[in-house]
Amino acid sequence: MPDFKLPDLGEGVTEAEVERWLVKEGDDVKEDDPLVEVITDKATAEISSPYEGVVARIYVGEGEIAPVGTVLVTIGEAATATDPSPKPRDRIKAMPPVRKLARELAVDLNKVTPTGPHGDITRADVQLAAAPGKGEAAVGGFELKRGGRREPLRGIRRTISDRMTKAHRDIPAVTHVEECDVTELDATRKLLIARNPEETKLTYLPFVVKAVVMGLRLFPALNASLDEGVQEIVFHEHFDIGVAVDTDAGLSVPVIRGADEKSIFALAREIDRLAGAARAGKLERDDLRDGTFTVTSPGPFGGLMATPIILHPQSAILGVHRAVERPVARDGQVVIRKIMNLSVSFDHRILDGLTAAKFMLEIVTSLEHPALLGL
Numbered sequence: 001m002p003d004f005k006l007p008d009l010g011e012g013v014t015e016a017e018v019e020r021w022l023v024k025e026g027d028d029v030k031e032d033d034p035l036v037e038v039i040t041d042k043a044t045a046e047i048s049s050p051y052e053g054v055v056a057r058i059y060v061g062e063g064e065i066a067p068v069g070t071v072l073v074t075i076g077e078a079a080t081a082t083d084p085s086p087k088p089r090d091r092i093k094a095m096p097p098v099r100k101l102a103r104e105l106a107v108d109l110n111k112v113t114p115t116g117p118h119g120d121i122t123r124a125d126v127q128l129a130a131a132p133g134k135g136e137a138a139v140g141g142f143e144l145k146r147g148g149r150r151e152p153l154r155g156i157r158r159t160i161s162d163r164m165t166k167a168h169r170d171i172p173a174v175t176h177v178e179e180c181d182v183t184e185l186d187a188t189r190k191l192l193i194a195r196n197p198e199e200t201k202l203t204y205l206p207f208v209v210k211a212v213v214m215g216l217r218l219f220p221a222l223n224a225s226l227d228e229g230v231q232e233i234v235f236h237e238h239f240d241i242g243v244a245v246d247t248d249a250g251l252s253v254p255v256i257r258g259a260d261e262k263s264i265f266a267l268a269r270e271i272d273r274l275a276g277a278a279r280a281g282k283l284e285r286d287d288l289r290d291g292t293f294t295v296t297s298p299g300p301f302g303g304l305m306a307t308p309i310i311l312h313p314q315s316a317i318l319g320v321h322r323a324v325e326r327p328v329a330r331d332g333q334v335v336i337r338k339i340m341n342l343s344v345s346f347d348h349r350i351l352d353g354l355t356a357a358k359f360m361l362e363i364v365t366s367l368e369h370p371a372l373l374g375l
Contacts, residue, residue: 001076013040015067051075063154093120105130156250167312172348175307178360183338188370206267210373211366213260219359221351225313242291245278252278255291316346
């Protein structure tokens, strides 16, 4: 019976997390049938079966991480009349780490009720069996009190955790904040919406992306990456801008390719497409890789100011915060204007504070005078 191993997914990927099995043991599969969805630090990918036959055994459970080359599943021959069931006949289904935990806790797996998605025994099942009837179980470093619950750190949430931990640990980040008067920009935005009712509705974000590209042209250190292996700063001459999108599964950062070549409405359409695909879980790998700079904008939920974490290996990230009406002084008079705070977090190994400050002032100038954006 052929074993199917986790293939090399390219782009330097060395491991993947099994997000969801699309088959179960005993299912018939044909060549190229969808087999499993996996998550890497680059994207979610669907892997098809290279064989035709019956799913004889699944070795890696959902939520588990496997290195490239790990056997994921065995595909057996189709069932015969004398052997109608191709399923494994082991009474106990548990992964090796779970069996090891059971030995350490002196738990008889024959007496454990499995709760895994394929009838397998999980770590939580073993831990619960080790402390039955106590109303609480000592799991990990915390006591799980009655009424509490645990959720595995997996999928996009685990990817976010790994990336943010690396960024916070490795990057000496500094944040610079500026106020931006978007009164004229808001009026321009509303005029464009009124004159182009057939187009995607404009938010502030396409204008911000336009302004960012203009700023990156003048200050290329913010459109750069540090190649730590050879200690070289890589200055990118293309402008592939990531935009953070909130989804049910967690934060996703799809990338607008060639943002410098797009009009305001073309940017709006692409942002709308990427956001929709992200929330539907249908982003392609190419939608997520190799951004050169990132913009994060929580829209109306944005606070007064925040310090976004840089998406490694990029050198900077721009935070766009809520636009609100405030009293401000103009020509000696107090007037009401729509004000938005912008923040840029940057890698102090690649650039200094003065460069970041000049970059921010360029963005503010472009947004306060939208005619400069060349809509």
